[in-house]
Amino acid sequence: MDEERSLDSRVSNVLKPEETAIIVVDVMDGYCNPEEPLPKFLEKTTGVNFIDLDKAAESIVTFLAASRKYPIATTVFVRMVERPENLPISIRLKMEIDGIPPTVVQGGQGWNYYKVKPFSGDYEIIKYRYDSFMGTDLDNHLKKHNVKTVIIVGGHASICVDSTARTASQLGYHTFVPADLTADPGVLDNPQTPDVIRKHLETIDSLMGYMPLSSTILNVWEKYITK
Numbered sequence: 001m002d003e004e005r006s007l008d009s010r011v012s013n014v015l016k017p018e019e020t021a022i023i024v025v026d027v028m029d030g031y032c033n034p035e036e037p038l039p040k041f042l043e044k045t046t047g048v049n050f051i052d053l054d055k056a057a058e059s060i061v062t063f064l065a066a067s068r069k070y071p072i073a074t075t076v077f078v079r080m081v082e083r084p085e086n087l088p089i090s091i092r093l094k095m096e097i098d099g100i101p102p103t104v105v106q107g108g109q110g111w112n113y114y115k116v117k118p119f120s121g122d123y124e125i126i127k128y129r130y131d132s133f134m135g136t137d138l139d140n141h142l143k144k145h146n147v148k149t150v151i152i153v154g155g156h157a158s159i160c161v162d163s164t165a166r167t168a169s170q171l172g173y174h175t176f177v178p179a180d181l182t183a184d185p186g187v188l189d190n191p192q193t194p195d196v197i198r199k200h201l202e203t204i205d206s207l208m209g210y211m212p213l214s215s216t217i218l219n220v221w222e223k224y225i226t227k
Contacts, residue, residue: 003179003194005212012220014149014174017070021147023168024064024077025132025154025161027057030103030110032155037101037109039185045099048185052192053155056183057115060153063181063214064116070221073145075122077113078132080160081106086128131163139171149174151217153181158200165204175209177201178217 007015029036034043034050042048064075082103084092094100104110106126118124125136132138142150150173152165161182169175179194182201186192194213198205205211 003213005216007210007212007216007220011174011210015176015217015220016149016224017072017221019073019147020149020151021073021142021145022064022067022075023132023138023150023152023154023164024060024075024116025152025164026078026080026156027060027114027116027154028079028104028110029112029114030080030082031160032057032114033110036103038103041099041101042185046185048187050185051188052183052186056153056155056181059214060181061115063153063178063218066218067221068119070225073147074141075119076125076138076141077116077118077122078125078127078136078138078154078164079111079113080104080127080130082110088129129163130160131167132160133164133167133171142173147173149176151176151178153178153214155183157182157184157197162201162204165201165209169204169208175204176217177204177209177211178214179211180213180215 030038032050032053039050084095084102123141125138127136129135150168152161154161165175165177179197182197183192184200198211
């Protein structure tokens with residue numbers, strides 16, 4: 001399967017910039033910076049590295065810069081406070097059993113954005129669950145801006161991005177997760193190509209949304225504003 005995908009015209013038609021939100025999920029030191037406690041723990045216990053997440057963060061920076069020329073309805077940056085006391089008891093117990101360290105302290109450990117940076121006018125949300133909609137005003141904010149389509153980028157692909165995309169789709173938003181703008185912790189002998197990421201997010205790719213490359217979306221927008 002080719003990494004590049006063309007879009008059905010009906011799909012391209014729902015990518016109107018003025019009805020589209022970009023949601024940047026957890027591009028933070030706590031999840032992406034290899035010097036932080038969680039990345040160090042995962043590298044030590046599972047042998048993964050954060051090269052793919054670093055590449056995804058760089059690509060997100062490029063995509064966000066390119067998106068600024070289009071009349072996007074809203075760009076939302078989401079950060080998570082992930083500490084045992086903020087999590088449901090089920091996940092707290094799992095973290096305790098597996099020895100997973102506290103990851104993010106609001107305003108402290110792991111809290112800074114990783115490479116990305118909101119612009120003036122972008123909306124920022126703090127969440128306490130993996131799903132960016134749960135316990136936040138994200139849905140209300142999107143409705144306020146007449147958003148019909150969301151583009152979800154960030155990390156980790158199989159946890160926070162996947163959780164957020166599943167909810168977005170079920171709330172009725174046309175849901176896009178560009179396959180080059182998210183990643184999981186990876187291993188050197190299995191680079192996370194867009195097709196690998198699509199397999200990680202198989203439910204999104206096969207049922208709930210669309211996973212083109214970011215360049216495909218930008219090409220749609222360019223054609224849209226030059227009509």
